Amino acid sequence: MTRTSWAEPLRRVVQAAAVLLGAATAAFLAQTALPGDRATTILNIRSGQAVARTPEELAPIVAQFGLDRPLVRQYLDYVGGLLRGDLGSSYQQFRPVWNIIGEQLAATLVLSLTAITLAWLLMVVWVVATAGRGPRIRSLGQTVDTAAAGLPHYWLGIVLLLVFALTLHWAPVMGGSGLQALLLPALTLAIPLAGFMGQATRTELERALEQPFVVSARMRGMGDTQLRLRHVLRHAVLPALTLSGWALGATISGAVVVESIFNRPGIGRVLVTAVGSQDIPVVTGIVVLIAAVYVVANLLVDVLYTVVDPRVRIA
Amino acid sequence: MTALRSAPAGAASAPRPTRTRPRVSPALAAALAVVAFLLLAAIWPALLATHSPTANDFAAALQSPSWAHWFGTDEAGRDLYSRVVWGARESLLIGVWAATVSLILAVLLGTTAALGGRVLASAVGFVLEVAFAFPALLLALLLVAILGPSAWTQVLAVGIGTAPGYARIVRAQVLAARSSGYVEAAVALGHPRVRIVLRQILPNALRPLVAIFALSIGQSIVWASSLAFLGLGVAPPSSEWGALLDAGRAYITRAPWLVVIPGLVIVALALAATSLGGRLRDALKTGEKP
Numbered sequence: 001m002t003r004t005s006w007a008e009p010l011r012r013v014v015q016a017a018a019v020l021l022g023a024a025t026a027a028f029l030a031q032t033a034l035p036g037d038r039a040t041t042i043l044n045i046r047s048g049q050a051v052a053r054t055p056e057e058l059a060p061i062v063a064q065f066g067l068d069r070p071l072v073r074q075y076l077d078y079v080g081g082l083l084r085g086d087l088g089s090s091y092q093q094f095r096p097v098w099n100i101i102g103e104q105l106a107a108t109l110v111l112s113l114t115a116i117t118l119a120w121l122l123m124v125v126w127v128v129a130t131a132g133r134g135p136r137i138r139s140l141g142q143t144v145d146t147a148a149a150g151l152p153h154y155w156l157g158i159v160l161l162l163v164f165a166l167t168l169h170w171a172p173v174m175g176g177s178g179l180q181a182l183l184l185p186a187l188t189l190a191i192p193l194a195g196f197m198g199q200a201t202r203t204e205l206e207r208a209l210e211q212p213f214v215v216s217a218r219m220r221g222m223g224d225t226q227l228r229l230r231h232v233l234r235h236a237v238l239p240a241l242t243l244s245g246w247a248l249g250a251t252i253s254g255a256v257v258v259e260s261i262f263n264r265p266g267i268g269r270v271l272v273t274a275v276g277s278q279d280i281p282v283v284t285g286i287v288v289l290i291a292a293v294y295v296v297a298n299l300l301v302d303v304l305y306t307v308v309d310p311r312v313r314i315a
Numbered sequence: 316m317t318a319l320r321s322a323p324a325g326a327a328s329a330p331r332p333t334r335t336r337p338r339v340s341p342a343l344a345a346a347l348a349v350v351a352f353l354l355l356a357a358i359w360p361a362l363l364a365t366h367s368p369t370a371n372d373f374a375a376a377l378q379s380p381s382w383a384h385w386f387g388t389d390e391a392g393r394d395l396y397s398r399v400v401w402g403a404r405e406s407l408l409i410g411v412w413a414a415t416v417s418l419i420l421a422v423l424l425g426t427t428a429a430l431g432g433r434v435l436a437s438a439v440g441f442v443l444e445v446a447f448a449f450p451a452l453l454l455a456l457l458l459v460a461i462l463g464p465s466a467w468t469q470v471l472a473v474g475i476g477t478a479p480g481y482a483r484i485v486r487a488q489v490l491a492a493r494s495s496g497y498v499e500a501a502v503a504l505g506h507p508r509v510r511i512v513l514r515q516i517l518p519n520a521l522r523p524l525v526a527i528f529a530l531s532i533g534q535s536i537v538w539a540s541s542l543a544f545l546g547l548g549v550a551p552p553s554s555e556w557g558a559l560l561d562a563g564r565a566y567i568t569r570a571p572w573l574v575v576i577p578g579l580v581i582v583a584l585a586l587a588a589t590s591l592g593g594r595l596r597d598a599l600k601t602g603e604k605p
Contacts, residue, residue, distance in 0.1 A: 015444075022445030033461050143342070150585050152537045154544040154560065155578035162571050253450035257541055271453075272545050275460040283460045291448035 115189035148195025245298035366394035416474025425485025526596035533588025
């Protein structure tokens with residue numbers, strides 16, 4: 001027991017590190033995949049022109065980005081840089097990518113974590129209320145889950161904006177600060193996520209409701225709501241919990257659209273601008289960062305899993 | 316959906332019930348109607364459109380939906396309903412092509428990950444593992460950044476972005492087919508390996524893909540329109556739905572229908588595709604027959 005209990009987490013960590021290295025490699029390949037001569041492209045992106053350049057003009061760019069080195073060396077430099085937290089330099093702005101992202105990261109993380117919390121609240125209330133009831137309520141519950149999971153962020157965001165900000169004036173239209181400004185963007189991300197997690201939780205909750213321990217709890221005279229919240233839910237949330245790592249990545253990538261609708265600062269906005277101007281290091285920087293968040297979150301979920309479900313520890 | 320779920324629990328173990336005509340639920344009817352209407356619009360837009368999609372009428376600019384203009388008009392007085400109808404072909408084609416790219420990649424990667432030799436299978440498995448770390452929209456945005464925005468970039472970006480998820484499904488299907496009784500029987504009969512893969516495993520494993528294809532067309536259109544909404548898709552003069560969204564954003568406070576209605580069409584199509592795909596999957600479900 002003592003030996004195996006360490007081997008498994010260690011294997012997970014090694015696997016996670018390998019995935020991160022793979023993600024970094026993909027990011028490096030993406031940077032070399034830009035069509036045409038890279039130095040020319042960088043200079044043209046920086047100056048907003050599309051012209052041929054002389055070697056004299058290109059020399060400082062080649063030196064700054066180390067483009068004259070062999071590809072393998074560039075790759076090793078890039079990966080080494082990542083390990084030190086250096087994501088490279090922006091083609092467009094004369095600054096390290098990390099500074100550009102770092103300024104905006106907090107806003108996106110706050111949005112993303114608020115959205116996940118809201119999604120859990122919405123999902124648990126909705127699923128506990130509708131799963132395992134009569135056929136009509138069950139079918140309504142399922143339909144709402146599916147519909148919510150299928151809503152595109154841009155559409156939901158705009159509808160929420162129109163209803164709550166422009167018509168009812170309950171929330172600020174653009175910008176604003178504090179909790180009020182956070183609510184609509186977070187809700188936009190939370191509703192599809194809640195639908196998605198709800199689909200998994202509903203199946204599991206209905207299965208758990210048929211377990212013998214439910215009958216025994218009922219025989220002890222436990223009320224239905226109590227039973228659902230105290231016993232059944234604990235079984236039912238496991239699949240949704242497994243999705244948390246994915247959810248974090250999904251809400252951060254959903255933030256790309258949401259920040260653009262609600263005019264919020266954040267790495268989503270930075271990303272869209274960078275994609276538009278082909279500022280690849282900024283794009284890959286954000287992509288690698290989110291991949292890292294996803295991998296680390298999945299590791300944590302694995303650990304959390306053993307807390308919620310002690311059976312895993314023994315198995 | 317309701318009809319299936321409310322069947323008595325004993326039905327599954329009873330001998331196969333005689334087939335009755337399936338009852339068409341309102342949800343199914345609505346899904347079929349949406350898909351049929353949009354297909355007709357894609358094939359023969361002139362039949363359904365009430366106005367020209369490109370005729371400017373500045374006197375009628377930015378009108379809200381009315382009897383004359385069912386979906387309202389845009390900033391140049393063009394009829395939004397007719398633009399949506401004329402945009403159906405390009406939008407559906409982007410969805411179909413993206414779904415095709417995605418499924419071809421998914422089948423190649425998923426089958427290799429399940430059936431390739433130890434080294435090849437774990438290599439592809441690792442590539443998929445890495446691909447999962449990138450959310451679909453981010454992978455798509457990365458490709459747009461490299462290739463520059465256009466309709467074909469959208470197809471490739473969405474196709475490649477959504478492929479890893481489907482590859483995982485294919486891998487699971489192939490693995491399930493490989494450990495099934497009929498494959499065991501074929502092995503026992505001494506059939507060559509290639510023949511077992513081609514005649515037994517692939518046909519059975521890939522059958523559910525028909526349903527997934529339907530589903531992924533809807534999803535692809537949603538992803539493609541998300542890119543377009545960010546201004547990274549087809550350029551606005553087109554009436555492709557994503558381009559309509561992109562163009563309408565500038566008038567979001569004055570003429571919200573310019574974004575809400577094309578978005579609603581996309582949502583309706585995606586939901587219809589999801590529900591039809593789900594039904595198709597249930598109908599095609601392969602099980603080992605007793």
